[in-house]
Amino acid sequence: MMIFTLFLLLCIHCPVSMSVTVSASKSKVEVHEHTDAVLSCDFHTEKDQNPRIEWKKKGKAVSFVYFHNKFTSSYAGRAKMEGATLTIHSVTQKDSGEFRCEVTAGDDHVSFGEATVALHVHVPPHIPSCEVPRSVFVGSDLELLCKDQQSASPATYSWYKDNTALTVSSDTPYSMDTRKGTLKFASVSKVDSGMYRCETSDSVGAPKSCVAQQLKVIDHPAEISILIAGASAFVILAFLGAIFACVCRRRGFCTKEKKSKSLSCSSKSYNPPPPTIHNIKTYKATQSFMI
Known part of the structure; x- marks a missing residue:
């Protein structure tokens, strides 16, 4: 107690x-x-x-x-x-x-x-930047890039070819990373040519897409060789033409002023020189004609 x-x-x-x-x-x-x-x-x-x-x-x-x-x-x-x-x-x-x-x-x-x-x-997604090369060779590896540089919210990326969404399965020749925005080909073929675009989306606003870009898969490297040969031939012809023009001007064949002078000389009429004093014979009278 x-x-x-x-x-x-x-x-x-x-x-x-x-x-x-x-x-x-x-x-x-x-x-x-x-x-x-x-x-x-x-x-x-x-x-x-x-x-x-x-x-x-x-x-x-x-x-x-x-x-x-x-x-x-x-x-x-x-x-x-x-x-x-x-x-x-x-x-x-x-x-x-x-x-x-x-x-x-x-x-x-x-x-x-x-x-x-x-x-x-x-923050709603912005228009992403897409990196698609214009042309690649058949059989080469390829990586397409897509990135939303302005959005801070986690975005999901998807790729479209000819306005058709690309999906990944066990038999597709490509792989896709929906978080990084990459589309990878281990070995491209002729059928992979087309118009490619990327779309970004999140839980905030409507999806945004970049402008579709053309990808051309070149079947034979010989096509490039032909283009290079044609360009080289054009450069050589232009170079030879410049040399010819230079030689022509140096020798005077390509000068308009020279040509006009030669024409004026050929068309000019001939005028004999005036007689000199010692060529004039004086007449001396020998007989008288007076009656």
Whole structure:
């Protein structure tokens, strides 16, 4: 009886530990781009009726979202507070990250509590970039590439040939990686020629596709040899023509001015030179004709 009485006296005189409690109903929030994101934060205090509420975002460094009862510049005008719950309007990919709700109750014995909410903003797919060569030889290996460079959301890639979706099975001559966007051929054949395009899709928006590109599988390497021979012959003929024109000009056969001078000389009439004084014979009278 004496021990129980002492225990009651100790409980009466010992201070009760009072603390603020903070919690989030959803620790992970996933929304689509340009919609609203609600980051919940619930708290309970024992004494302090006006605790200090702050929101911070963790990235490369910790930055303030809500501080001293107002939003920072990047969130001003597009966010609101209801109690300690934060709502961000028209979120973008830049808003993705880890947010932290902090509540400070100075009158409580344990005056600080926090809760963390991870926000992931799903971005619709963009038009992917496709790498398709114009021509390849029969029997060579080939890899077609497709990549959505702008989307941060995990995308699924699919390939089309002549507007028909390609599917992989045990007897298909190609393999496809729907996560990396690759289409690989171990050995291409003539039937693999066609128009190829890639399409990317995710759970956010409508699929996007690149412009179809023509792939030509060359049956015989001799076709390339013929093209190369024809181009080489054209270059040789052009070179010989340039040499001929240079020689012709140097010898004067191809100069219009020279030709016109020779024509003017041949058409000019001949005029004999005037007689000189020593060629004129003087007449000397030998007889007188007077009567």
